[in-house]
Amino acid sequence: MGIKILTEHINVPGIETLEMYRKHGGYRSVEKALKTMTPDEVVEEVKTSGLRGRGGAGFPAGMKWSFLAKPEGVPRYLVCNADESEPGTFKDRVFMEKNPHALIEGMITSSYALGANTSYIYIRGELLFVLRILEKAIAEAYAAGLLGKNILGSGYDLDLHVAPGGGAYICGEETALLESLEGKRGNPRNKPPFPAVKGLFQSPTVVNNVETIASVPWIVNNTGAEYAKIGIGRSTGTKLISASGNINRPGVYEIDLGVPVEEFIYSDEYCGGIWKGKQLKAVVPGGSSVPILPAELILKTAAGEQRLMTYESLSDGGFVSGSMLGSGAFIVFDEDQCIVRNTWNYARFYHHESCGQCSPCREGTGWMERVLHRIEHGHGHQQDIDLLVSVAKQIEGNTICPLGDAAAWPVASAIRHFREEFEWHIKHPQEATAPGAVYRGQLAAATV
Amino acid sequence: MAKITFDGIEVEVEDGTTILQAARKIGGDVVPPAMCFYTPLKGSGGKCRVCLVKVTQGSARDPRPMPKLVASCITPVQDGMVVENTTNEDVLNARKGIVEMLLINHPLDCPICDQAGECDLQNLSYEHGVSATRYEEPRRTFDKIDLGPYIQLHMTRCILCYRCVYTADQITDKRVHGVLGRGDAAEIGTYIENVIDNDFSGNVIDVCPVGALTDKTWRFKNRVWFTKPLNAHRDCPTCSGKVTLWSRGDQVLRVTARKDEYAEVEEFICNTCRFDKKEVSDWTIEGPRNIDRGSVISANHYELPVINVPIVPNLPKSTVKKMPTE
Numbered sequence: 054m055g056i057k058i059l060t061e062h063i064n065v066p067g068i069e070t071l072e073m074y075r076k077h078g079g080y081r082s083v084e085k086a087l088k089t090m091t092p093d094e095v096v097e098e099v100k101t102s103g104l105r106g107r108g109g110a111g112f113p114a115g116m117k118w119s120f121l122a123k124p125e126g127v128p129r130y131l132v133c134n135a136d137e138s139e140p141g142t143f144k145d146r147v148f149m150e151k152n153p154h155a156l157i158e159g160m161i162t163s164s165y166a167l168g169a170n171t172s173y174i175y176i177r178g179e180l181l182f183v184l185r186i187l188e189k190a191i192a193e194a195y196a197a198g199l200l201g202k203n204i205l206g207s208g209y210d211l212d213l214h215v216a217p218g219g220g221a222y223i224c225g226e227e228t229a230l231l232e233s234l235e236g237k238r239g240n241p242r243n244k245p246p247f248p249a250v251k252g253l254f255q256s257p258t259v260v261n262n263v264e265t266i267a268s269v270p271w272i273v274n275n276t277g278a279e280y281a282k283i284g285i286g287r288s289t290g291t292k293l294i295s296a297s298g299n300i301n302r303p304g305v306y307e308i309d310l311g312v313p314v315e316e317f318i319y320s321d322e323y324c325g326g327i328w329k330g331k332q333l334k335a336v337v338p339g340g341s342s343v344p345i346l347p348a349e350l351i352l353k354t355a356a357g358e359q360r361l362m363t364y365e366s367l368s369d370g371g372f373v374s375g376s377m378l379g380s381g382a383f384i385v386f387d388e389d390q391c392i393v394r395n396t397w398n399y400a401r402f403y404h405h406e407s408c409g410q411c412s413p414c415r416e417g418t419g420w421m422e423r424v425l426h427r428i429e430h431g432h433g434h435q436q437d438i439d440l441l442v443s444v445a446k447q448i449e450g451n452t453i454c455p456l457g458d459a460a461a462w463p464v465a466s467a468i469r470h471f472r473e474e475f476e477w478h479i480k481h482p483q484e485a486t487a488p489g490a491v492y493r494g495q496l497a498a499a500t501v
Numbered sequence: 502m503a504k505i506t507f508d509g510i511e512v513e514v515e516d517g518t519t520i521l522q523a524a525r526k527i528g529g530d531v532v533p534p535a536m537c538f539y540t541p542l543k544g545s546g547g548k549c550r551v552c553l554v555k556v557t558q559g560s561a562r563d564p565r566p567m568p569k570l571v572a573s574c575i576t577p578v579q580d581g582m583v584v585e586n587t588t589n590e591d592v593l594n595a596r597k598g599i600v601e602m603l604l605i606n607h608p609l610d611c612p613i614c615d616q617a618g619e620c621d622l623q624n625l626s627y628e629h630g631v632s633a634t635r636y637e638e639p640r641r642t643f644d645k646i647d648l649g650p651y652i653q654l655h656m657t658r659c660i661l662c663y664r665c666v667y668t669a670d671q672i673t674d675k676r677v678h679g680v681l682g683r684g685d686a687a688e689i690g691t692y693i694e695n696v697i698d699n700d701f702s703g704n705v706i707d708v709c710p711v712g713a714l715t716d717k718t719w720r721f722k723n724r725v726w727f728t729k730p731l732n733a734h735r736d737c738p739t740c741s742g743k744v745t746l747w748s749r750g751d752q753v754l755r756v757t758a759r760k761d762e763y764a765e766v767e768e769f770i771c772n773t774c775r776f777d778k779k780e781v782s783d784w785t786i787e788g789p790r791n792i793d794r795g796s797v798i799s800a801n802h803y804e805l806p807v808i809n810v811p812i813v814p815n816l817p818k819s820t821v822k823k824m825p826t827e
Contacts, residue, residue, distance in 0.1 A: 221683065236681065241573045243547040327706070409661060409687030411548050416602040419685040422637040440635055447598030450569045451550050 055309035056283060058271045058291045059264065063151045069186060071193040074154040080199060082162045082270035087207040090273070095166035099269060103289035108134055108225075108262035109340065109380040110455075111364045115277075121167055121250040122257040130258040131169040132234065132265050133160060135176040135183075135462035136218050136225040139339040140402055141382030145263040147174075147305045149183050156211065158265035161199060164211050164271055167259055171182035171212045175230050178220040187215050215316030216384065222406035226454045227260040228252075240410045241454035263381075264293055280286065285311035288363035292378070298385035301325035314338070314360045314367075315352050318385065329388040335470070338367050339379020341399050342459030344466030345392070346376050391491050393478050396467040397425035403460035416459040418450040421464055428475060431482030438475050442468055503580040507531060508588050520584055521552055525763065532550040532763075533586050534596075534625050536603070536710050537662035538574035540765050545667050546574035549660065550599050555592050558583035570595055577661040593629075600630040606641040606685060606785060607711075608657050616712030618725040621764055622660060640684060648678070649696035651703060651717050651776050656688045659713035665689065665705035672769050673699045689713070700739055707758050707766050717751035718776050719747075726801040728754055730792055733784035745790050746781075753779045762793045 067073040074080070086095050086317050100115030121129060125236040126303045133156065149156055152487045158172070164172045176184050176477055194200045202210045216234055218224045224233045228242035252258025268290060272280045281289045288310040297303045300318065302325040308317065317323045327333050331370035331429065336351040337343060353360060354367040355374035367378045386395065404422040421444055427433050452458070468475060474492040483494070504513045507524050508531045514523045522540075524532045533554055540548035546552075553570040561581025570592060573584070586592055604626060618698040643656035661680065666689070671675035677695045680687050691697070697705070706714050728747040735742045747755040756775045758766040778784065 223683070243572070315581075377655060404684060407684040409682070409684045411550050412602050412660065413550055413599055413684050415661065415687070416605050420602075420605060420636065420638070427638075443598075447595070447602065451553060451595055451599065453550075 055276060055291065055312075058280075058283075059148065059155070059267055059293060060305075060307040063148070068152055069154070069190065071190070071197055074152070079154055080158050082273040083158055083199060084205060086162045086165055087205055087209055087309045092166045092168055095162065095269075095273060098272055098277040099166070102268075102272045102273065103277075103287060104265065104268055104280065105288070105290075105364065106262060107264035107268075107292065107380070108463035109139075109342075109377075111378065114265050116262070117249070118167060118245075118259060121259055122250045122312065123168065124257070127255050128171065128254075129167055129169045129174040130253045130256060130499050131164045131167050131266075132227075132230065132253060132258055132260045133172070133174040133263055134225060134227065134230060134260050135174055135180075135263050136230060137263070137380070138177050138179075138211050138222045138225055139380060139382060140399065141297055141337065141384045142295050142340050143297075143378045144295045144381060146177075146180055146183060147295075148263060148267065148293065149180075150186060153183075153187045154189070154194070154405050155267050155270070156263055157190055157200075158164070159269045160213055161194075161204070161211060163259075163261070163266050163269050164213075167210055168260075171214070173234060173253070174213070174215045175234055176215055176217050177225075178218045181217065184215055184217050184427065185257070203379070211217075221408070222402075223408040223456060225456070226456065229454065230260060231258065240408050242458075243453060253356060256433075283309050285363050286365060288365060288378075292362070292381050294362070294381045294383050296324050296385070298383075299328040299330055299331065300385050301389035301433060301470065303402075307351050307361055310361075310363045312362045314362055317362055317383070324383075324385065325427075327385065327387050329387075331389065333385065334388050334390060335386040335392065337376075337382070337384040337386075337463075338362075339377045340382035341402065342455075343377040344375070344462050345378040345396075345470065346370055346374075346466075347470045350374050350470070370464070373469075374471055376466070384399055388493065389489075389491055392467055392471040392474050393429050393485075396464055397422070397429045399463045400425045402454065402459070407456060407460070411453045411457070413448045414452045414460065417444050417457070418460045420444055420478065421460070425464070428453075428478050429486075431478070431486040433475075433479040433482070435476070436452065437479065438468055441465075503578045503582070505578045505580075505582040505584060507584045509588050514578060516578075516580075518578050519546075520554060520556075520571070520576050520578055520582075521546075523578050524573065524584075534571050534621075534629065534732075535574050535763070536621055536625065537664060538659060539664050539667070539708055540763075541769070542667040542671060542708070545570050545662075545664060547572045549603070549662055551596055551603070551629070553595050553599070554594060555580060555585045555589045563824055575666055590591055594660065596629050597631060599628055601635070603660050604630065604634070605636040607660070608640060608642070610658075614658065614712040615715045615720055615725075616658075616709075618748070620712060623712035633697075643688060646690065646694075647789055648691065649702070649716075651772065652697060652706060653715050653720060654689060655713055655715070655716050656690075657713075658711045659689055661687055661689070662710055664710065665714060666709040668705050668708050668769075669697070669702075672704060673701050675699065678705075700771050700773070701769060703772045704758070704766070704769045707760070707769075708763070716775070718754060718779070723749055724769060729790075730790040732759065732787040732790045734787065735774065735778065735784050737771060737774055740766045740774060742774060743768055744770055744774055744784075746784060746786070748781070751781060753781055753784075759790070 062077045071293040096118050104114045106112045223229045226238040226241050229239040234241040248258045294306045319326045337345045346353045354369045368375045400422040404418040407414045407418045445465040448457045449461040477492045532669045533552040535552045536549035554573045558564045560579030629647040646654040678691045681690045706716050728749050731746045733746045744756050745759050746753050758770045
């Protein structure tokens with residue numbers, strides 16, 4: 054078991070209070086950064102660390118920070134994206150719920166690095182109880198002089214606010230989040246201009262995931278070079294993985310990037326193997342929006358190499374035989390799970406969550422859902438499979454924001470890897486719609 | 502100034518111009534269609550995605566191609582940019598796909614729609630769509646909504662271009678309608694059956710690219726291609742008073758703003774001009790209006806008749822009719 058950067062003290066009783074948090078070394082990075090480092094030095098450390106955005110895209114955080122425009126006389130903002138709402142992800146919620154001060158510490162240090170005097174945590178509306186926990190922690194930090202005017206006598210001012218969303222998945226997209234934070238309808242903006250130039254209230258803004266921001270204090274305390282030693286290649290550091298599905302031990306795990314996928318699924322330290330000793334059928338390694346992979350491709354790449362839990366290894370093979378690490382929502386399917394039903398379920402989610410601004414996504418997500426619904430309920434036609442592939446292709450890449458891609462990829466990949474199962478559903482509607490019916494042909498073929 | 506190559510044609514435009522505007526400077530068949538972008542409305546564009554083009558060279562400084570198709574209406578030009586529209590198969594296929602998406606929930610009720618004949622969606626699907634549909638599910642429908650005495654909203658036909666929202670935001674004091682709901686359940690509405698009541702509310706009818714917002718004083722009076730467009734003006738205290746009258750015989754059936762070849766209004770007009778002044782005596786007629794948009798209203802109206810074709814050879818000169826030339 055590797056080093057724990059984010060979850061070391063997460064289970065300490067009372068860690069949500071400032072007193073306990075400080076007892077375990079909390080807010081050291083604030084003191085170190087504000088008293089001994091310049092903002093640029095903090096940015097440099099984060100750059101050296103190779104920390105990558107943990108929200109899904111995996112863009113290097115230090116580089117994102119250095120893109121921030123710094124015109125004179127214009128305020129800058131740091132916004133923490135805590136609108137975690139993709140099916141399968143629950144890492145940020147657990148983290149904020151248990152250890153709110155760790156996020157606040159990250160927010161102070163990061164805001165200092167970016168020169169932001171007002172920062173926001175945009176939290177998913179459904180997580181109202183987490184919002185209360187955060188607000189309590191923020192009040193404690195204000196009382197201790199860690200927030201507000203002249204923090205720890207350094208002359209640096211910071212106000213931190215928590216804003217809840219209204220429960221829309223699309224508000225996790227950074228520009229939609231900013232619109233929502235400004236009090237408007239959560240529609241993604243056209244890019245360019247990017248938030249680094251014109252973001253919140255038309256000012257330069259950085260939007261980072263909870264986990265990204267929470268990793269910054271450790272980097273400041275222990276230097277970026279130390280952080281870069283963890284992990285493999287360009288995937289440095291540790292990552293929270295929300296493991297769910299048919300496994301023995303679902304939950305949030307902090308792993309060093311580079312753990313083999315096989316070990317992650319079967320080791321007792323992590324998922325503990327497939328539930329009831331069943332056979333592994335498929336895995337969605339990074340949240341519902343990334344391509345699904347069948348058992349043989351998740352354990353080994355198409356070239357026969359062992360697949361590791363890193364950004365590079367999971368996307369090895371592109372979309373033909375690879376997937377993505379995404380936000381780290383590891384969803385495991387055993388042999389009794391129906392891929393068609395699951396794909397329909399995902400399509401239903403994206404249909405419901407599309408903002409309706411641009412036409413391919415607005416119309417296409419609904420179309421895919423209806424066709425999948427038809428196939429699942431035994432009314433599909435043979436040409437529906439090609440229709441789905443074609444509709445997914447029409448959406449992909451042609452939309453304003455990545456929600457279109459996120460809706461298209463699961464459908465396209467499920468058909469790519471499980472086409473026989475779709476065909477079986479269409480050819481044998483009566484068998485396929487019987488309760489609990491699952492296509493097993495592919496598993497038989499894989500074991501032979 | 503920036504020099505770009507659009508479909509192999511070089512054009513020089515001001516910095517900050519969008520690709521679409523540069524293409525419009527060239528004009529003709531290479532111009533990408535646009536359903537949501539509207540030059541007079543700030544912030545419009547980027548939503549319908551029919552104007553997607555391929556940028557094969559980003560700029561002279563950074564010649565890398567852009568990875569995805571970009572919306573030409575919102576992407577500014579860079580010096581040395583190379584753009585492909587009608588010459589790129591991917592662009593045409595993507596556009597076909599998007600037209601299909603726009604049509605799957607559209608009722609296709611052109612025979613009973615007032616916009617037929619001057620409808621941007623109709624033109625778009627003729628030019629870029631496919632003739633068959635692959636969509637067999639029930640289409641989305643809405644009840645008609647009354648937006649006061651002048652405007653009828655029929656959401657079933659709406660393509661959610663947001664133009665009417667921007668219009669109300671930018672040329673009227675108070676916007677009472679907006680987009681409610683999300684995804685394909687999104688709709689234009691006033692939330693609690695409000696009435697759009699201000700001097701310039703009628704302009705939402707002009708900017709609507711489809712038959713979703715229609716003029717109640719004109720609905721079902723006539724087909725647009727039976728009417729004759731005339732340029733006219735009057736001394737109006739609220740607006741410029743420059744309009745197009747759509748008349749049949751000596752009856753003025755409809756008044757609209759003057760629109761250019763991309764269906765964009767030249768000047769917004771007020772409700773008094775649009776809805777109340779329907780007598781020829783209210784107006785000073787300037788002459789016929791040439792509609793040079795690709796729709797049936799312009800068909801056969803403006804070309805000079807083919808004359809003086811010597812069908813019978815060697816006719817005496819006196820038979821040659823003198824016709825005005827262009």
